[in-house]
Amino acid sequence: xxxxxxxxxxxxxxxxxxxxxxxxxxxxxxxxxxxxxxxxxxxxxxxxxxxxxxxxxxxxxxxxxxxxxxxxxxxxxxxxxxxxxxxxxxxxxxxxxxxxxxxxxxxxxxxxxxxxxxxxxxxxxxxxxxxxxxxxxxxx
Ligand code: HEC
Numbered sequence: 745x746x747x748x749x750x751x752x753x754x755x756x757x758x759x760x761x762x763x764x765x766x767x768x769x770x771x772x773x774x775x776x777x778x779x780x781x782x783x784x785x786x787x788x789x790x791x792x793x794x795x796x797x798x799x800x801x802x803x804x805x806x807x808x809x810x811x812x813x814x815x816x817x818x819x820x821x822x823x824x825x826x827x828x829x830x831x832x833x834x835x836x837x838x839x840x841x842x843x844x845x846x847x848x849x850x851x852x853x854x855x856x857x858x859x860x861x862x863x864x865x866x867x868x869x870x871x872x873x874x875x876x877x878x879x880x881x882x883x884x
Contacts, residue, residue, distance in 0.1 A: 773858060773870040780859025783852055787845060788860075796864035802840050804833040807864045816861065816868065820853050820876045821883035850876040 784792075791803035798805035806812065811833055812819070826844035830837050848856075850873040857876075861868035 769870055773862070776855040776858035776870070777862055780855035780857070781863075783848075783856050784859050787848075788856070791842070796860070798833075801838065803842075804831055804836070804838040805864075806860050806866075808833045809866050812861055812866055813868065816857075816871075817879050817882070819857050819860075820850075820879040823853050823856055824848060824880060825883055850880070 796806035827842040853876045854873040857871045
């Protein structure tokens with residue numbers, strides 16, 4: 745009887761620890777998302793639109809969830825250094841030039857990535873500044 749009680753208590757403690765960790769990550773994700781949205785409005789919306797719809801042939805939309813998933817590790821470099829290649833989004837090619845953002849800190853970039861990968865139909869979860877540091881080592 746005592747053993748069962750002890751096991752139950754231990755399990756309850758473990759469960760509550762796991763639960764609060766998840767909550768901490770969720771809270772962080774919400775905070776990043778909100779800050780990311782502000783940064784997006786300031787630095788990105790002119791071209792990519794209020795709803796990520798893009799700007800005609802000049803700027804691609806951010807609604808291609810597959811592209812954003814497959815290229816997630818390249819997003820930090822793209823945001824920091826801009827891009828002058830050709831991208832194919834929803835079967836449409838875009839050849840415009842995206843400007844660089846050298847003034848952005850890694851935390852800003854993480855927040856922007858959390859925003860764009862969790863909105864406009866995307867749902868990719870948290871992305872942390874440590875990951876930005878890693879991804880920026882592999883810029884081409
Ligand atoms: C002056 C217009 C402009 C601004 C401002 C701009 N972009 Fe872009 N963006 C582009 C263009 C043009 C491309 C296509 C680049 C290429 O062809 O190499 C692009 C490509 C992208 C892509 C990859 C393709 C896609 O549609 O998923 C992402 C992600 C992206 N931009 C995010 C951002 C974010 C985040 C910001 C703000 C920090 C931003 N952009 C600011 C013009 C812009």
